[in-house]
Amino acid sequence: MTDHRRVLHPATPGLPHAAYLAARPTVAVVGAGIAGLAAATALAERGVQVHLYEREPHLGGRVAGWTETLPDGTPTAMNRGFHAFFRQYYNLRNMLRRIDTDLDMFVPLDDYPLVDGDGRRDTFRGLPRTPPFNAMAFALRSPTFRVRDLMHLDAKAAAPLAKVSVPQTYWQLDEQDAESFLQDINFPVAARHLAFEVFSRSFFTRPEALSAAELATMFHIYFLGSSEGLVFDVATSNFDVALWRPLERYLRRHDVQVRTGTAVHSVTADGTGFVVTDGSGGTVRADGVVIAAEVPGLQRIVADSPGLGDPEWRYRIGELGSAAPFVVRRLWLDRPVLADRPAFLGTGGLPPLDNISVLNRYEAEATSWAQRTGGAVVELHAYSVTEDSAGLRAQLDARLHELYPETAGAGVVHEVTLCHSDCPRLGPGDFARRPTVRTPQEGLVLAGDGIRIDLPVALMERAATTGLAAANALLDRFGVRGHDMYTVPVRGRSAVLRRLAGRADRSDGRVWA
Template sequence: MSIEGTDRRRQKLPGHPGRGAAAGNGQRPRVVVVGAGIAGLAAATGLAERGVAVDVVEQCDHLGGRVGGWPEELADGSSSAMNRGFHAFFRQYYNLRALLRRADPTLSALTPVEDYPLIDGAGRRDTFKGLPQTPPLNALAFALRSPTFRLRDLIRLDAKAAAPLAAVSVPETYRLLDDRDAATFLRDINFPDAARHLAFEVFARSFFARPEKLSAGELVTMFHIYFLGSSEGLIFDVANANFDVALWNPLRAYLENLGVAFHTGRTVESVSVVDEDVVVTTGAGRFPADAAVLAPDVGGLRRIVAASPDLADSAWRDRIAALGTAPPFVVLRLWLDRPVRGDRAAFVGTGGREPLDNVSVLERYEREAAEWAARTGGSVVELHAYSVTHPSDEVRTGLIARMHELYPETTSASIVDERLLRREDCPRFAPGDFAGRPTVRTPDPRIMLAGDGIRVDLPVALMERAATTGWTAANELLGRFGLAGHPLQTVPNRGRSALLRRLATTAGHGSRQE
């Protein structure tokens, strides 16, 4: 597996200059990081590596946030693993992978997934296997070999309206498209319905939203990151053990060796400024520091800021209060008493099969599931439903029915054990949200924000946005302390075709004149 990125056009952002480490004479700055998800861990890493004293406060008893994992005891008395569901580690997640390499230099905890088919309600199947990596040949090859996309569909596309797909520049793309929803944008460019349901809705559902509730700017930026803006390819890696074992326990050991103190199981109640100190208050005590990085989920950030009346100014506090969350999602993990067919892919995305959005066969890649399957002769299957509106028991019934439909061999299988998680804590990316989204910097230079719901004007999304904002928050504080920053990388922050960029600019001017 390639450790470094292979795209020669990727954007490299050097860290700012400064001292390599904080003084060790009792003058070390101290920072409290609230939240031990990807963003908080990236911030803690960036600070600790420059000699800053760091306390990480996390309300859960494990690290990783929404990518956390924990051990689970099953009904048969055996030990297994549980997490909040499948996550894809794409090769263009440069800043996330840089974080993981701190404890795992060769990324041995990640395993490539050879393919991830997409299957629609009519049984039509798309695949990413064997596609060329060079844009725009990758997207063109995908479209032309797709059973839901024909040459005549390509000819019918409104080239001028579709030009922003190949001419992304952040934040300009959001200024151009954020007030529109993704479904309307796809309809306006004459994108065929069948292909839209199978291909683009997969990206929309990555944000736990239906296309009509997702910003067109967000969708187009995603298309740039994975298709037309990067030559890293479309095949991703997965963690080959539960997230705690594969990723976060090793990173925790690395950070503790740097002096980072973790305080898990503690809920932050408020943040205040007392004289020269930033004070983070929990039910179990107070953490005074020189600065803080707030990296909880959206609900946690809203709650903390609402309970911290002297934090920043009213306009900023209003922006935090206005942050929304995406609709609920459900993860259903099933331990079955017999195996699924041997040719089933590790991961399959679906369209037109509500409530099901994807299926994972965990023993194909996760060590704990593979050990359980080998011992029992069964399978561990995970079913996801995004943007759900029905009660959990109805969603569960629908998910199992869809599993039987897609994988008929599971119809006769008994469920040995199961876990159903329903959560509503992912950030919302609705039309019009971008302009008001808070940035890493706050009105108080001692307080920084980080997380996948925080604005950073770079072409990043999902886990990579969390990691990028975490590194950025660390860099901002390191600059304040006179310490050197860390370099960042992203896919190119511009379309790769000069002709299409010009066409997109013309289209943008035209839309503003209407």
């Protein structure tokens, strides 16, 4: 919250608390990932009775943490992989300030280098914070992006990067895929792996399957739109310990009924509210419902709730898709990696590997195990895979040994390989068809990182922001004051770049000059 250009989106006014109402409203929140937790927090703080359902035995959704048991019986931490908590994730970080005002559960990661198949290495260390100087400095010192490359960019085609405006950028670019967009602007092939694919892979997809509008918006969020865009934190402990158990205690203190290990089967509107039925047949009556499930879960609930919404809305829900599967492979090794290995290394042109994390550099549980055993805890990611297989695991391990040769002779004390396909598809043309937070069914709202919201947010912050927006929609319906939201600027923050982009739009020039 240090960027003076951040934008306040004020809440709708209303009563300060549900206690001022004639009757206390009840809301069922379906899904306890980031979106559902944000909604439950916002509603409970205003005095709404909340029933929070989560199919899994733990909170956090795709950012959940749990315990694995090593072969010697030692319990150890496990989750679905590395997550970067960027400083401009205002709404997510504000939610987490409920459990720690200073956010001491995080530690900054001072660098996250990127390396390509030719061994060229880019770094974010020491870049200036202020846009556009941050992006310029990154480009000018990059071994994969030379000054003459800058002069060969197609200024007219690249203009949308400089004058991003949400949601207008989606109407302009969403039908195009990110790979074609990069080709159109003549972005150098070598630098694409390091400067742009890092964004597309954050969506667990490849540039040819990602909307160009999502790419441009990400470039705005992390480079040109925020002075906090290139700095991020990581959790100092496994996510369940650092984040979700403390937040669960906070929610319970606010009278939230937390129901883990309980899947919702259907939601029925009966004229006076809703009846939420779980998988065991149990029911709860509610005045409002937030569905904050992942895409397959949302589709399943809507399919089993035939009276919900209208035909067009139900069709749009059915048309939602998931990104290709991704694999997270965690290895407990019997020897350390070299001391100068970064906590996080992104890769390009080294398939199937997309990044390597050395967890004992920052996560308390991994650090403790490594110190006790003299080993290391290393994690490998592969995105957009066809399926998890022994062959893929062997290829990932081979890439690890290639990049970190000291691991080639290491023994594997334990390994866990996860393969999931539950991240939302954000492909070309998807934006206009995605359902929004508000639905045709009065009192029913949606949240999640696959739900459309016309603000410059992405990934975990999109989940938190839609959850907050869903809660605000219901609070407004009840006549209770909502919660303020914050984002990076909704359009390109540099007037100079916007003018240059406008000039390029009106010309057929090929250079930024």
